[in-house]
Amino acid sequence: MNVVEANGARIPAIGLGTLGLKDAACVDAVKAALGLGYRHIDTAERYGNEAQVGEGLHQGLAAAGLKRDDVFVTTKVYHHKLVAADFERSLDESLKKLRLPSIDLLLIHWPTPKVPLGETIGVLCKAKREGKTKHIGVANFTATLLDEAVKLATEPMATNQIEVHPFLDQTKVIAACRKHGLSVTAYCPLARGKVPGNEVLERIGKAHGKSAAQVSLQYLLQQGMSVIPRTAKPDHLAANLAISDFKLSDAEMNEIGTLRRPDGRVVNPPHAPQWDS
Numbered sequence: 626m627n628v629v630e631a632n633g634a635r636i637p638a639i640g641l642g643t644l645g646l647k648d649a650a651c652v653d654a655v656k657a658a659l660g661l662g663y664r665h666i667d668t669a670e671r672y673g674n675e676a677q678v679g680e681g682l683h684q685g686l687a688a689a690g691l692k693r694d695d696v697f698v699t700t701k702v703y704h705h706k707l708v709a710a711d712f713e714r715s716l717d718e719s720l721k722k723l724r725l726p727s728i729d730l731l732l733i734h735w736p737t738p739k740v741p742l743g744e745t746i747g748v749l750c751k752a753k754r755e756g757k758t759k760h761i762g763v764a765n766f767t768a769t770l771l772d773e774a775v776k777l778a779t780e781p782m783a784t785n786q787i788e789v790h791p792f793l794d795q796t797k798v799i800a801a802c803r804k805h806g807l808s809v810t811a812y813c814p815l816a817r818g819k820v821p822g823n824e825v826l827e828r829i830g831k832a833h834g835k836s837a838a839q840v841s842l843q844y845l846l847q848q849g850m851s852v853i854p855r856t857a858k859p860d861h862l863a864a865n866l867a868i869s870d871f872k873l874s875d876a877e878m879n880e881i882g883t884l885r886r887p888d889g890r891v892v893n894p895p896h897a898p899q900w901d902s
């Protein structure tokens with residue numbers, strides 16, 4: 626598995642997104658993913674599935690004969706828990722539900738204007754110093770907020786997890802991530818189901834014997850991002866991993882690049898626009 630390196634972190638390039646996965650389906654998807662070769666799982670306190678992700682992780686490690694350190698686990702603290710004491714409580718509860726002494730990456734899930742950024746960045750850095758997470762980062766931070774966060778942080782940050790897919794222009798925030806040495810983790814890399822059926826992506830995929838979904842993931846990987854597509858279906862789990870055997874040409878990358886639009890979001894941010902990425 627390729628890794629994306631950033632500020633000391635080695636993030637497996639393809640991870641499993643788990644938003645919306647619940648109950649036994651979540652346990653089974655995480656376990657199956659590890660069996661197929663996934664080494665990166667993305668969850669969040671907000672998804673309400675950390676206990677099931679943890680169960681799938683522990684079952685999957687045992688079934689595949691893997692060690693805990695073989696798998697990169699990310700969780701996040703939601704924006705209504707960013708006051709220091711709430712943040713620490715949220716992280717401790719996440720670790721308990723996952724049944725892990727520490728995770729690999731802890732993210733601020735969304736920024737909020739209601740809590741000073743310095744307070745949250747301070748407690749995020751403290752979590753790393755205390756060994757509760759190996760790496761830290763943010764999600765949904767704008768270029769401006771990222772500049773501010775990097776100035777406030779006393780520990781290096783590994784990633785900004787943001788919505789990225791062929792239909793959304795994220796040029797500005799991606800440039801800010803690069804400037805600060807953060808990686809980009811692309812969420813909604815399949816635009817929540819809008820990628821399959823797109824004429825350009827289907828045509829390019831056909832030329833390589835691949836699906837539009839595989840083209841979208843490869844398009845993002847070739848830009849040096851990691852991707853966290855979500856599925857519980859065994860054929861889609863396998864397909865999303867089976868993309869290391871083809872490369873998109875410069876002409877294909879450029880053509881896919883023409884699909885992006887400033888208003889191409891599929892996720893509605895919980896805040897006013899100046900806090901959106």
Ligand SMILES: NC(=O)c1ccc[n+]([C@@H]2O[C@H](COP(=O)([O-])OP(=O)(O)OC[C@H]3O[C@@H](n4cnc5c(N)ncnc54)[C@H](OP(=O)(O)O)[C@@H]3O)[C@@H](O)[C@H]2O)c1
Nearest residue numbers: 642643644764812813814815816817818838854855856861
């Ligand atoms: N930080 C944040 O604020 C944030 C926000 C949103 C998401 N995320 C993370 O990013 C992950 C991914 O985003 P997402 O779940 O919203 O959207 P997504 O991964 O872009 O899209 C998921 C959809 O794609 C379909 N799909 C998956 N693999 C496919 C394939 N090979 N061929 C065709 N269709 C396929 C799935 O359908 P099937 O179920 O039929 O396979 C599902 O409907 C989340 O699960 C979560 O972990 C983070």
